[in-house]
Every structure is written in C-alpha cells, then in structure tokens.
Amino acid sequence: MSATAGSRGRRTESELVADVRSAVLEELAEVGVGRLTMEGVAKRAATAKTSLYRHWGTPHDILLDALEHEFPQEPVSPNSDNLREDLIRSLRLMTEWLATPTARAVASIISEQARYPELTRAVYANIFDAKGGRFTRTVLSHYAEHGWFSAELVTPVVADIGEALVLKHALDAGALPDADVLAAIVDQAILPAVGVAAPAGSRHAEET
C-alpha cells in the first residue's frame, strides 16, 4: 500500500504493480470514474507517472487490470460429487467478493454505464465473461459435462439465477445473504431449474 512504500525502500516491480492496483481502487472510491487520472494514481501509489506508463496506457487500463487481478474464479470439487455444495460455495465466493473494494469499484462503474459504456463493456468482457460469466456457471457447466443434467438446461437465465438472487437479497436487506439464504437459493431456485432434487426438507427451511 502507498502508506508503507516509503518505509521499505525501493520496491520491486511486482510490489509496485500491487501498490498501483490498490491505489487505483482507493482513488476511484474517492474521486469517481470521471476524475481518475494517471497523476492521481501515481501520487497515491507514491511513484512517478513514467513508472505507470511502463505497464499501462490509461487510468482505465490500470483500473481494469486491478479489477481483473482481484476477481475470484469459483472452484469445482475434483470428484464432481456434490453439485449442491459446489453451488453454495460458488455463491459464498460471490458474497465474499461483494464485500471487497473491487466489488464496490465494479458497482460504481456499472452504475455509471450510460456515461462509460466502453469501460463497462470491458468489465464484462475481460472480467466477468473471462472468469466464467457468472459465479455459478462454471459449476453448472462442469456437472452438465459429467452427465448430471443436460447442458441445454444451462441457459443464460439459469446461469444467472444465483447471482440475481444474491444481489436482490443484498438490495432488499441492505446486507449480504448468510449461509441459510445461500442454501435456500440453491435448493429452491437453482437445483429445480436443472431438474435436480434438493435434500428432503430443505425447500421449507426458511419457514421452520
């Protein structure tokens, strides 16, 4: 981080890159997409503009690089024997990511998508799509390949059910969904959409 840069002497190139990635997210949170500049990022990372230009051409390049670097990729269990747990884990990964500065940066870009359409397109193409498109898509596609259900069932709508319900819950409740809500989303919405039965009793979990 920039605050410690001075105390540890000369940074390696990879330390500098890490500091600049942190700096661009801090700068974005403070000044917004429209006022992000190479000067501002360089100053916050305690480096020279020329150092930035060795790696990136524009402030948006730095921002996209930082977002891409911090975005998680959901894992699938090697034995492919627990679709339900893998889906819950992928949504938990999403909720953990939503609590990070990276997610807040993405939210602020998307909320201004009308003003910055190219930046928004790049966020979707380089980050979301590059990492599987949706947090549950990699898991669903993996289990479809292993014969749990037809790959035709993994439509854009079905791959989006988990993310949509997590975001909706966060919007309505003003807080990220807990483990019970994530399990309910998987059992009551995602598993039925691919024709897989949820564990007995789980569909009424919220009522009992």
Add this chain to the structure above:
Amino acid sequence: MSATAGSRGRRTESELVADVRSAVLEELAEVGVGRLTMEGVAKRAATAKTSLYRHWGTPHDILLDALEHEFPQEPVSPNSDNLREDLIRSLRLMTEWLATPTARAVASIISEQARYPELTRAVYANIFDAKGGRFTRTVLSHYAEHGWFSAELVTPVVADIGEALVLKHALDAGALPDADVLAAIVDQAILPAVGVAAPAGSRHAEET
C-alpha cells in the same frame, strides 16, 4: 403538472394532489432525497406550503404518497387457468413500472438506504409489501390456493426469482428485458421452482 397549472385557473383539491405527486418526483430527481423540502415541492407545484400541510406533514410523506399511488398491483386472470401467462404478465407490469419516474425515485431512495433507513423501510412496508411483496407473489399465491402446487413452495426466495432476474438483466444489459427474456425467466426459472412443467421446447428458446 406544474407547468400547466397556471393556465387552467383554480385547481380542484384532487388536481392539486395529483400535481403535488408529480412535483415531488420531479423535485427528487433534481435535488435528491437529502434536499427535498416543503418549499421546493410547493414551488414546483405552483402552490402554497399551507396547501401542502393540509395533506402531508413532511416532504417524505408526500414522496411516499406519490410512490404508493403510482405503484401497480399485478392482476390474476379470473379463471386461474394460465399460470404461465399470468406470471409473464406480472413481470411485464414490473418492466413497464421500471421505466417510470416512480421507479427511478424508488431506486434513488434504495441506493441511499444507509442514509435514510426509515424512508427505505417505509417504501418496503407501505408500497412493496402492501402490494403483495413481489410482482410475482400474488400470482403464485393465487395458483397455490387453487391447487396447482403446494403453498409451501412459495418461499421468499421463490417469490423473488422473477424480480431478481428482471433487475439483473436490466443491470447487465443496460436495458429492460423484452418479451422473449420474460418468457425465458418464467419457463426456465419460476415454473421449475414450483414444479410446473413449461411448454415443450420453451426451455431452449434462447438457444434456437
């Protein structure tokens, strides 16, 4: 609307109320939740503050009244013989509402929910919950009562699938979902969650 108020002479009380409801939404769009005042609304509605106080105690009262008045209630078909069409119709009603100034006002309140928790709670309690909680909930509950599926399946998560996917699509695409997307949401996500089969072929509609 305030612009025409002067040209048609003295307004009736119900015309005044309608003008004030429009005015508070315009004022909100221009100044934001935090700077909404009785003075500002009165000026925009071309009336006196004393006229406002005959109906409302605070600017937030006016705002909630306007939002409540403009919020639609989804219909159910009297014969209860077409769950799929009624669900599509309820989501179409939602997308039509999302294009109105009322929806933009609600979005701006929810986006500032940390700053105005009471106003946000009132939006949910007086408007969303009072009108059935979710755009598809009234339809789902109605068909459950008529024996199409168990009422226990209409959980908070299941009632939220439609709204969540409509909002997610709007967020990702930067545009409201069209008729094909609404049908896909109903066929691929909502109907499976209540164990009702979608029409043959409809689940792959987006791929063909």
